[in-house]
Amino acid sequence: MRILLVEDDPMIGDAVVTALKDAAYAVDWVKDGPSASHTLDIDDHEAVLLDLGLPGRDGLEVLRRLRTAGKTVPVIVITARDGVEDRIRGLDLGADDYLVKPFDVNELLARMRAVIRRQGGQASPLLSNGRVSLDPGTHRASADSVEVQLSAREFALLQALLLRPGTILARSELEERIYGWNEEVESNAVDFLIHGVRKKLGAAVIKNVRGAGWMVEKSS
């Protein structure tokens, strides 16, 4: 799952990137308003963490442009501006959530799971296609009465597939959702992860379509 982090403070940005990677997110990080707008124009992310006090263009302006362009990607504003009016403005401009600095990492992760879940039209915290279900909070997956703990990357892979059951995802699409910009991806990394998940949950859980990619079945 790929996240865009917009944060100008290098120290905070570094720490957030580390925390998100620990939680199996692929993170892209930009440090100013114009690059944030530019990245949002050309790239697809599952969620955006947006600081407001940005050089070049204020975060609220970035948000306004994003929504004006009709993009629905979930946005969580993370800022030191704690005034009620700031929060109201942020939410009214199309933010999905608002988190005031300093915040707890676990709270940030929980809120991210919540906005991403709602984006997929789901109310339940569990991702499921009827056969496989995945808990984004604990990274535990179950299929056919087997319950296992997935590694961070395995989780990211299965999550990417379960968010679009019935859709074939190409290798490049999966890589994009599992790895951030600066991460080196081994050519067989995706195969390796698929193998790991199949070993834990059973081979039938993930279907391979030769030459096209992988998918999980749509719930019947």
Place this chain on the structure above:
Amino acid sequence: MSHSLQRRLARKLGTAIVVFGLIAALTSFALTFEEAREFQDDMLRQIAVLSASHLPDTALPDARISDPEARVEVFHAPGPRLPAWLAQDLKPGFHTLEGVDTEMRVFVHRTAQNQLTMVAQATDARDEIAWNSALRTLIPLVLLLPLLTWLIVRLLRDGFTPVVRLTQRLDEQAADRPTPLELADVPSEVLPFVQAINRLLARSGELMQQQRRFIADAAHELRSPLTALSLQVQNLRQVDSPEALRARIEPLHDGVERARQLTEQLLGLARTQAGTDDMVTIDMPVLARQLLAEFLPRAEAVGIDIGLEENARVHLLTAPESLRLIISNALDNALKYTPTGGAVTLRLDREGNDALIEVIDTGPGIPGSEYGRVFDPFYRVPGSQGIGSGLGLSIAREAAARNGGTVTLRAGPDDIGLVFRYRQTI
């Protein structure tokens, strides 16, 4: 002596009215008294003339006519019943004689037949009448005095009402957001005073605004290192291997260092603003060497050549802590932004009566359009690399102002780097 203008005016006006009122009363009393006596003398004369003209040709056996109320008695001479105290040979005109048991005022009139008509009246009766009529003239004055006093107090109080109202309005003001006073019904005598107060209110309002902005900025700015720290600590929890842990302790250490620097700077700014530093004569070359020695380890660690250029030996009367703060903030900035392999130079010079202390670096410099804003608290040039609070230059400016000096920025030679200059009159 009372400090109340109103009471002072009331007392002075009251005293003047009482004193002049008393003088007026005494004068009027004396004049009326004198006039009443003259009037009575005239009366005696008229009685005498009238009585003589009605005198029968044959002298009455009893020539005495008297009126007990006015105590006026008329005698004719020669006549049988002249009292002993009334001599026969009195000259015509007024006389004051000793009577039987009281002093008498007598008018003597000689008729054409060489007869004498004498009209006498007891002086105490006359005096009583004169006294009474003189007293009556005092009544309006006596009534007027308290009335005037009351009026003065009342008018003065009315006159001072606008001032009292202004005081109330000042008292009712909230100290944290002073608003100017209305000038509409302010008397012209106190108008300049009230205008001066309004100017003062405006100035302190502005200062208050500045302080509020500073506190808001400081609160905002304190959150950043705190956010970083809290994230860095939580990141520690996610790893189990000692190597990974060590890798994550490094940023945590930087985070603590950043929080420490911000705290120091905020305290430094507060201390500078409090201005408790005493003026001392500083031997600049000595201070420069001390500061360079302090910064040398850091410069060596990042591979920057730090040095001194001494063009004048300057002694400066200044607040030593403030001066240190100015130069170390400049050196700190220079070391922070100058890349490895660059140079930072502390330059001491003199221009006329001014001492010049410059910190020259070979870093990326600052666009000229930002020179004004970088001195604002917490302002950072967009895209600034490295960790900073945006307080350094604003502390330097504050400290410079305390010393009566100025700080300015300009581009370095050949447009490379930045020159920070502190200028103070020797």
